[in-house]
Amino acid sequence: MTLKVGVVGVGNIGSIHADVYKNNAKVELVAVCDINKEKADAAAKKFGARAFYSVQEMLDSGIQLDGCSVATRGEENGGEHYQPTIELLNAGIPVLGEKPISNVVEEAEEMVALAQSKHIPYGVNLNHRFTPAALRARQWIDDGRLGKLHMINMRMWINNPVETSPWFHLRALHPHSFDVMRYFCGDVKSVAAFMNKGRTIAGQDRVTWSNAQVALQFENGVVGNLTGSYDAGGGFGLEFCDVSGSQGRFLLEEACEKLTFYRRDSIETESYGYLGGMRAFPETFKSRIGAWVDQLDAKTPWDKINGSGRDALQVQKIIEAAIRSFETHSVVDIK
Numbered sequence: 581m582t583l584k585v586g587v588v589g590v591g592n593i594g595s596i597h598a599d600v601y602k603n604n605a606k607v608e609l610v611a612v613c614d615i616n617k618e619k620a621d622a623a624a625k626k627f628g629a630r631a632f633y634s635v636q637e638m639l640d641s642g643i644q645l646d647g648c649s650v651a652t653r654g655e656e657n658g659g660e661h662y663q664p665t666i667e668l669l670n671a672g673i674p675v676l677g678e679k680p681i682s683n684v685v686e687e688a689e690e691m692v693a694l695a696q697s698k699h700i701p702y703g704v705n706l707n708h709r710f711t712p713a714a715l716r717a718r719q720w721i722d723d724g725r726l727g728k729l730h731m732i733n734m735r736m737w738i739n740n741p742v743e744t745s746p747w748f749h750l751r752a753l754h755p756h757s758f759d760v761m762r763y764f765c766g767d768v769k770s771v772a773a774f775m776n777k778g779r780t781i782a783g784q785d786r787v788t789w790s791n792a793q794v795a796l797q798f799e800n801g802v803v804g805n806l807t808g809s810y811d812a813g814g815g816f817g818l819e820f821c822d823v824s825g826s827q828g829r830f831l832l833e834e835a836c837e838k839l840t841f842y843r844r845d846s847i848e849t850e851s852y853g854y855l856g857g858m859r860a861f862p863e864t865f866k867s868r869i870g871a872w873v874d875q876l877d878a879k880t881p882w883d884k885i886n887g888s889g890r891d892a893l894q895v896q897k898i899i900e901a902a903i904r905s906f907e908t909h910s911v912v913d914i915k
């Protein structure tokens with residue numbers, strides 16, 4: 581039986597969600613919803629779905645929805661997720677939200693608590709952990725190939741001249757980085773951060789704290805570091821994640837595309853230049869949304885969702901701890 585799904589917010593990213601659903605044989609895209617009538621109508625025409633202009637109107641119509649993406653944006657790219665997510669969860673509909681889960685931790689906590697209290701699947705598009713290379717690297721950890729985990733170093737930098745607030749870089753970009761770090765090394769215990777305001781390629785001094793070094797201690801004793809920037813990328817390369825343990829090490833490069841394994845006791849390496857499913861940016865949506873659909877289809881319980889609302893909440897807590905650490909010049913523990 582095909583699952584009937586909708587997309588709320590059909591801007592740039594919501595249109596990618598709609599396109600992925602449209603090409604997934606397990607689902608039927610039945611609804612698109614945007615407060616911008618022109619966008620809703622255009623998406624309805626393009627994807628062959630029914631247009632709605634508010635979540636409430638969509639719910640009142642009685643249309644069957646077995647799941648719904650929320651790809652709104654708002655302040656610091658996360659300020660408008662709360663309202664539609666709460667409305668959908670209250671109606672009992674599983675939600676796949678965009679990142680950041682919210683730019684306000686209290687709102688993120690409320691959404692996660694609501695999904696938990698109603699036992700409704702709630703996922704977030706933390707797409708980097710779903711790439712085939714990231715899945716294989718995680719399997720190596722689970723299989724014990726790295727031995728006892730020691731350290732993780734992550735770098736995520738892109739050229740992004742956009743800035744809407746001092747914390748835009750941290751809150752909008754680094755849900756991805758901290759999620760990948762948590763995916764490999766588990767929950768974070770303590771955070772210490774240093775930042776500066778850089779300069780764009782065009783020579784504009786930044787308003788946002790656009791370069792950051794964030795040191796992390798994980799609950800399992802692993803120590804790690806994030807190098808994050810909105811003033812790098814391009815010719816500097818992309819994402820890089822290096823995890824080392826007592827037996828081996830892996831290096832995940834270029835937005836989780838290239839994967840290399842190094843043995844500690846030998847110079848032999850094992851390299852995968854391309855494992856599929858991630859050569860172009862929208863391909864990461866296909867892997868992530870495909871996994872969400874598979875979990876809905878398999879009736880996966882709310883507390884077994886991969887890339888869950890709780891995962892997204894935990895990374896926002898790391899981000900807020902980094903901000904507090906930098907502001908107070910101290911190490912901050914995550915509650």
Ligand SMILES: NC(=O)c1ccc[n+]([C@@H]2O[C@H](COP(=O)([O-])OP(=O)(O)OC[C@H]3O[C@@H](n4cnc5c(N)ncnc54)[C@H](O)[C@@H]3O)[C@@H](O)[C@H]2O)c1
Nearest residue numbers: 589591592593594613614615616651652653657678679705
């Ligand atoms: N996962 C990723 O790799 C990735 C990459 C880029 C952006 N994003 C995230 O995607 C989200 C969307 O970004 P975008 O660039 O597509 O934004 P956008 O502004 O192009 O689209 C957002 C749309 O939501 C609509 N909207 C706002 N409130 C609404 C409501 N209550 N009900 C219905 N529609 C509503 C707006 O009218 C707009 O059309 C952001 O949260 C961003 O951080 C994720």
